[in-house]
Amino acid sequence: MKRSKKTEEAVFKILSGFATYSLIVILAFIIIVVFVKGFNALTWEMVVKTPKGGYYYGGEGGVLNAIMGSLYIAFGATIIAIIIGMPSALYLNVYLLRHKKTQNTIRYILDALWGIPSIVYGAFGFTLMLYLGLNASLLAGILTVALLITPIIVRTFDEVLSTIPKGLHEATLALGSTRTEMAFKVMLKQGFSGFITAVLLAFGRGIGDAASVLFTAGYTDLIPVNIDEPAATLPLAIFFQLGSPIPEVRERAYAAGAILTIIILTVSLTARLFSRQYSKSNIN
Amino acid sequence: MHTNEISMLINEQIESISTNHNIVKINNLNVYADSHQILKNINLTIPKNKITVLLGPSGCGKTTLLKSMNKLTDLYKELKVTGNIFIEDDDILHTTKNVPSIRQKMGLLGQRPFPLPMSIYKNISYGIKLKGIRDKKLIAFSVEKYLKEVGLWEEVKNRLNQPATSLSIGQQQRLCLARGLAVKPRIILADEPTSALDPISSKIIENLFRSLKEHYTIILVTHVLRQAVRLADHVVFMYNGEVIEQGSPNTLFNTPKTQKLKEYLVDGN
Ligand SMILES: Nc1ncnc2c1ncn2[C@@H]1O[C@H](COP(=O)(O)OP(=O)(O)O)[C@@H](O)[C@H]1O
Ligand SMILES: [Mg+2]
Numbered sequence: 001m002k003r004s005k006k007t008e009e010a011v012f013k014i015l016s017g018f019a020t021y022s023l024i025v026i027l028a029f030i031i032i033v034v035f036v037k038g039f040n041a042l043t044w045e046m047v048v049k050t051p052k053g054g055y056y057y058g059g060e061g062g063v064l065n066a067i068m069g070s071l072y073i074a075f076g077a078t079i080i081a082i083i084i085g086m087p088s089a090l091y092l093n094v095y096l097l098r099h100k101k102t103q104n105t106i107r108y109i110l111d112a113l114w115g116i117p118s119i120v121y122g123a124f125g126f127t128l129m130l131y132l133g134l135n136a137s138l139l140a141g142i143l144t145v146a147l148l149i150t151p152i153i154v155r156t157f158d159e160v161l162s163t164i165p166k167g168l169h170e171a172t173l174a175l176g177s178t179r180t181e182m183a184f185k186v187m188l189k190q191g192f193s194g195f196i197t198a199v200l201l202a203f204g205r206g207i208g209d210a211a212s213v214l215f216t217a218g219y220t221d222l223i224p225v226n227i228d229e230p231a232a233t234l235p236l237a238i239f240f241q242l243g244s245p246i247p248e249v250r251e252r253a254y255a256a257g258a259i260l261t262i263i264i265l266t267v268s269l270t271a272r273l274f275s276r277q278y279s280k281s282n283i284n
Numbered sequence: 285m286h287t288n289e290i291s292m293l294i295n296e297q298i299e300s301i302s303t304n305h306n307i308v309k310i311n312n313l314n315v316y317a318d319s320h321q322i323l324k325n326i327n328l329t330i331p332k333n334k335i336t337v338l339l340g341p342s343g344c345g346k347t348t349l350l351k352s353m354n355k356l357t358d359l360y361k362e363l364k365v366t367g368n369i370f371i372e373d374d375d376i377l378h379t380t381k382n383v384p385s386i387r388q389k390m391g392l393l394g395q396r397p398f399p400l401p402m403s404i405y406k407n408i409s410y411g412i413k414l415k416g417i418r419d420k421k422l423i424a425f426s427v428e429k430y431l432k433e434v435g436l437w438e439e440v441k442n443r444l445n446q447p448a449t450s451l452s453i454g455q456q457q458r459l460c461l462a463r464g465l466a467v468k469p470r471i472i473l474a475d476e477p478t479s480a481l482d483p484i485s486s487k488i489i490e491n492l493f494r495s496l497k498e499h500y501t502i503i504l505v506t507h508v509l510r511q512a513v514r515l516a517d518h519v520v521f522m523y524n525g526e527v528i529e530q531g532s533p534n535t536l537f538n539t540p541k542t543q544k545l546k547e548y549l550v551d552g553n
Contacts (some may be wrong), residue, residue: 098360171398171400174464175463175464186400186401189401
């Protein structure tokens with residue numbers, strides 16, 4: 001009896017440890033492949049220049065157009081998604097606290113929205129764009145990506161808010177807080193690290209997604225200066241260049257992938273540091 | 285100007301007259317859950333500036349009774365509350381007064397502390413600000429006053445900006461008490477406030493209650509018989525959703541009338 005327990009324990013430990021470490025190895029492997037394959041093309045020029053004539057045949061220039069386009073779209077969409085998503089998650093957990101059925105229905109719908117492939121959002125955004133008489137543009141891209149990532153913000157933040165103990169609600173209300181005060185002065189703070197996670201997930205999904213911007217943001221070698229101008233994006237830059245028969249251009253696709261990875265890691269790290277600093281002075 | 289001040293004085297006068305006797309009066313209170321009845325026809329009067337102990341085995345409805353008094357039962361859709369609860373002559377189940385102002389008449393101390401996700405200082409100033417006070421000096425003065433009132437000031441005065449969760453559980457519980465007092469309630473509702481605490485912290489809370497009853501009416505839920513004996517001025521014994529006996533501790537503990545209470549006094553630690 002005792003011995004079989006011990007064996008069970010050892011086997012489980014090895015298996016689960018193996019699963020965990022293989023994930024880390026896979027992640028490292030992906031990053032290494034992207035960086036090694038893109039290494040030759042990963043120059044300063046790549047980051048600070050837009051494509052010049054002949055760039056797509058191995059000529060001069062860089063992907064600054066796609067970097068800026070992606071940043072504009074991802075930040076724009078994330079801001080819209082926060083404006084809609086943060087109050088929604090709070091609403092779910094404050095005003096719908098007593099209404100479990102409504103709560104669950106809304107959660108189910110949000111999960112479904114989360115699960116819809118981004119190409120469907122792309123197609124929907126495209127239809128909406130035509131209906132509104134817009135061209136493929138920064139604005140259309142931002143709106144489509146915002147649609148794609150809002151459910152991510154709501155549900156991720158909601159998951160954290162829903163674990164807040166009832167005792168804290170009761171304590172807050174007992175002090176004479178209104179529900180709105182409870183939402184914004186207490187729940188938001190208590191769930192702040194979850195909120196940051198939600199924003200990061202959404203930002204990462206937004207900046208990395210190709211299908212939603214394919215028809216809506218368009219592609220251009222210029223950096224958009226207006227919201228109604230088309231915008232290039234890194235995922236599409238990777239997509240187009242990877243399809244090239246010219247090896248140098250394919251290397252640039254990996255370099256663009258490396259740049260995208262660096263952006264995501266930087267934003268993620270900064271936000272984590274910020275969140276930790278915040279929590280230190282507020283929660284723990 | 286003048287008339288305002290005068291009417292304020294008169295109002296205060298009226299308030300103090302009307303609260304001279306029984307600060308809480310409960311008539312025919314029933315609380316129903318979806319499938320069963322949690323509280324059955326509760327009738328109670330709670331004396332002012334005394335410690336009333338609600339005693340009874342767990343599951344008998346003590347917490348629900350406490351939550352009915354500051355309308356926290358509203359948080360549970362499945363609970364239906366009928367009857368009358370008079371808090372300082374306001375029937376809070378039927379009044380049109382806003383709920384936050386009713387709740388501010390009572391400070392709540394739970395089974396374990398739930399500090400707000402903010403600094404020690406802000407945990408106290410939060411409720412003061414809810415009362416509409418904005419003056420920084422006045423807030424700072426009040427924070428110090430209430431931290432002193434619960435004997436926490438010396439321990440935390442150099443770390444007021446640290447998160448409240450950095451305190452020990454016992455300190456957190458006193459912080460929660462101070463936070464409640466800062467809203468200037470008349471009544472303290474305490475639901476087994478020492479059940480998560482070590483003996484020394486429990487002792488501190490008990491001693492605080494003894495001194496606080498000079499200014500506050502305290503309703504203390506406990507299932508610890510010895511704590512009831514130590515603190516009670518008035519005892520309410522509940523069993524299975526009903527109030528079985530109530531009266532002075534002397535009468536209840538020495539000459540229990542019902543079999544249920546007799547058994548409880550023998551078995552309940
Ligand atoms: N929201 C609720 N829905 C259904 N039943 C409840 C609810 N809250 C409490 N109860 C039930 O009411 C009874 C009394 O609970 P409670 O007031 O917490 O007792 P006590 O504090 O004396 O231990 C228990 O049987 C409990 O299961
Ligand atoms: Mg209880």
